[in-house]
Amino acid sequence: xxxxxxxxxxxxxxxxxxxxxxxxxxxxxxxxxxxxxxxxxxxxxxxxxxxxxxxxxxxxxxxxxxxxxxxxxxxxxxxxxxxxxxxxxxxxxxxxxxxxxxxxxxxxxxxxxxxxxxxxxxxxxxxxxxxxxxxxxxxxxxxxxxxxxxxxxxxxxxxxxxxxxxxxxxxxxxxxxxxxxxxxxxxxxxxxxxxxxxxxxxxxxxxxxxxxxxxxxxxxxxxxxxxxxxxx
Amino acid sequence: xxxxxxxxxxxxxxxxxxxxxxxxxxxxxxxxxxxxxxxxxxxxxxxxxxxxxxxxxxxxxxxxxxxxxxxxxxxxxxxxxxxxxxxxxxxxxxxxxxxxxxxxxxxxxxxxxxxxxxxxxxxxxxxxxxxxxxxxxxxxxxxxxxxxxxxxxxxxxxxxxxxxxxxxxxxxxxxxxxxxxxxxxxxxxxxxxxxxxxxxxxxxxxxxxxxxxxxxxxxxxxxxxxxxxxxxxxxxxxxxxxxxxxxxxxxxxxxxxxxxxxxxxx
Numbered sequence: 207x208x209x210x211x212x213x214x215x216x217x218x219x220x221x222x223x224x225x226x227x228x229x230x231x232x233x234x235x236x237x238x239x240x241x242x243x244x245x246x247x248x249x250x251x252x253x254x255x256x257x258x259x260x261x262x263x264x265x266x267x268x269x270x271x272x273x274x275x276x277x278x279x280x281x282x283x284x285x286x287x288x289x290x291x292x293x294x295x296x297x298x299x300x301x302x303x304x305x306x307x308x309x310x311x312x313x314x315x316x317x318x319x320x321x322x323x324x325x326x327x328x329x330x331x332x333x334x335x336x337x338x339x340x341x342x343x344x345x346x347x348x349x350x351x352x353x354x355x356x357x358x359x360x361x362x363x364x365x366x367x368x369x370x371x372x373x374x375x376x377x378x379x380x381x382x383x384x385x386x387x388x389x390x391x392x393x394x395x396x397x398x399x400x401x402x403x404x405x406x407x408x409x410x411x412x413x414x415x416x417x418x419x420x421x422x423x424x425x426x427x428x429x430x431x432x433x434x435x436x437x438x
Numbered sequence: 439x440x441x442x443x444x445x446x447x448x449x450x451x452x453x454x455x456x457x458x459x460x461x462x463x464x465x466x467x468x469x470x471x472x473x474x475x476x477x478x479x480x481x482x483x484x485x486x487x488x489x490x491x492x493x494x495x496x497x498x499x500x501x502x503x504x505x506x507x508x509x510x511x512x513x514x515x516x517x518x519x520x521x522x523x524x525x526x527x528x529x530x531x532x533x534x535x536x537x538x539x540x541x542x543x544x545x546x547x548x549x550x551x552x553x554x555x556x557x558x559x560x561x562x563x564x565x566x567x568x569x570x571x572x573x574x575x576x577x578x579x580x581x582x583x584x585x586x587x588x589x590x591x592x593x594x595x596x597x598x599x600x601x602x603x604x605x606x607x608x609x610x611x612x613x614x615x616x617x618x619x620x621x622x623x624x625x626x627x628x629x630x631x632x633x634x635x636x637x638x639x640x641x642x643x644x645x646x647x648x649x650x651x652x653x654x655x656x657x658x659x660x661x662x663x664x665x666x667x668x669x670x671x672x673x674x675x676x677x678x679x680x681x682x683x684x685x686x687x688x689x690x691x692x693x694x695x696x697x698x699x700x701x702x703x704x
Contacts, residue, residue, distance in 0.1 A: 293458075310441070
């Protein structure tokens with residue numbers, strides 16, 4: 207009779223965490239920066255498969271890691287938000303509730319499933335100056351094990367996140383113009399791109415949650431517009 | 439609230455049906471004998487093509503039998519940046535259908551990453567009208583008009599529907615609701631595909647005035663309360679709503695002309 211292998215729970219968690227961290231680090235980072243018009247989200251992404259997506263009027267999503275996994279999370283988020291807005295009101299769809307739900311789902315997958323999700327996501331909500339109590343921006347980062355944190359000013363997810371955060375921390379300031387935020391994001395992403403000194407504007411995926419826009423505030427900028435803003 | 443459902447597709451109404459059926463009213467369970475005149479009904483909506491695209495208009499009156507239920511009901515709703523729905527029929531299910539339609543289009547666009555084609559949107563609405571059939575059988579029918587600017591074909595397009603979800607693309611104009619027949623008669627005389635924005639606005643107001651003149655359930659412009667029809671233009675630049683001021687000016691010009699024609703001008 208053979209004895210079953212004993213693996214300590216600690217070891218299981220460590221192995222899973224290492225596996226997930228490696229998966230996340232393989233992909234390129236994404237970042238968000240609060241700016242004068244709202245919140246700018248950026249990813250280096252030469253493909254047409256988006257890493258950044260609209261969730262609801264004031265809420266957006268960015269993911270890194272395994273595309274199929276974070277895109278599935280994005281879709282779950284859209285369904286959650288649309289149902290909530292339909293059952294209650296559009297103003298009831300908030301970033302914090304969604305970020306908590308993601309945290310639960312990703313955390314459950316980490317503890318209960320053999321293979322954890324190889325993803326890291328960020329949920330952002332732009333404030334609405336006309337709604338009391340909803341004026342402030344919010345940025346939430348959810349990691350592969352479900353741990354959640356909130357951020358102010360900027361946030362980086364994916365490989366080299368800590369290093370890029372250090373880079374941004376000394377450079378991001380309140381009310382930075384959109385063009386400058388894009389420039390800053392681009393230089394941060396260039397630091398992560400090993401051996402490639404520059405990132406082509408065509409390979410940048412840039413989206414903005416515009417505070418002053420009516421209704422759906424999510425806007426995807428095409429590369430011409432990004433180029434214009436960078437040279438302005 | 440449930441976070442992760444079993445539905446994997448891109449339709450909001452299917453998502454409701456599969457994972458959130460408690461949020462939907464299933465009309466098929468309700469036995470007959472319902473007094474349809476006990477709920478508000480929306481009356482006249484119309485739409486037609488013109489030089490820049492398409493125009494959609496609706497009066498503001500909702501009636502319950504012979505009673506006024508609301509004087510300022512909205513019957514024209516943008517469903518996204520380039521399409522509109524106008525609703526006639528039982529107000530509750532109709533407004534709900536307009537709201538669902540908007541969410542449906544937005545939901546599809548977010549999940550799939552690109553919007554439906556205009557024809558696809560019109561077809562989706564057809565299914566929603568068809569799903570309302572059990573309610574229609576109890577006198578709570580909804581007959582919408584759907585219009586939009588087709589950016590791939592650079593043209594305004596317009597669809598009418600019947601209670602069974604039948605969908606008919608119109609070449610010129612369409613009207614629905616209790617006063618719809620009179621609005622259509624009016625448009626038959628005035629409508630031109632090459633009309634300018636100003637001419638179109640006048641045609642629309644004239645048709646609604648004519649409808650309200652013949653149909654007691656259709657509300658004309660209410661200058662006392664300052665309630666005017668809703669008239670939306672949909673062109674390659676998106677949707678633009680005519681201002682109340684603008685409609686009032688056109689309405690007063692029409693009244694002045696009718697008065698002088700009768701020789702009763704003071």
